[in-house]
Amino acid sequence: MIEIKHEGCIQCAGCCSVCPTSALELVGGKIVFYPEKCIKCGNCVRICPANVIELKK
Numbered sequence: 001m002i003e004i005k006h007e008g009c010i011q012c013a014g015c016c017s018v019c020p021t022s023a024l025e026l027v028g029g030k031i032v033f034y035p036e037k038c039i040k041c042g043n044c045v046r047i048c049p050a051n052v053i054e055l056k057k
């Protein structure tokens with residue numbers, strides 16, 4: 001499970017492109033997260049330039 005602080009997101013879509021399971025999608029200027037697809041690889045956390053994604057238990 002990840003948590004996104006949407007207020008700080010700059011909509012770069014970087015997290016979407018590095019997600020191996022397409023669990024993140026930029027829809028209408030907002031990142032949508034599909035928790036059932038997430039394998040907790042941490043790619044999105046590492047790539048986010050705004051540092052707004054956190055990996056949770």
Ligand code: SF4
Pocket residue numbers: 002015018019020021022023024037038039040041042043044045
């Ligand atoms: S942790 Fe990995 S699988 Fe989960 S949303 Fe981020 S990039 Fe996708």
Ligand code: SF4
Pocket residue numbers: 004008009010011012013014015016031047048049050051052053
């Ligand atoms: S990588 Fe970070 S700043 Fe870029 S779209 Fe994803 S959450 Fe937003």
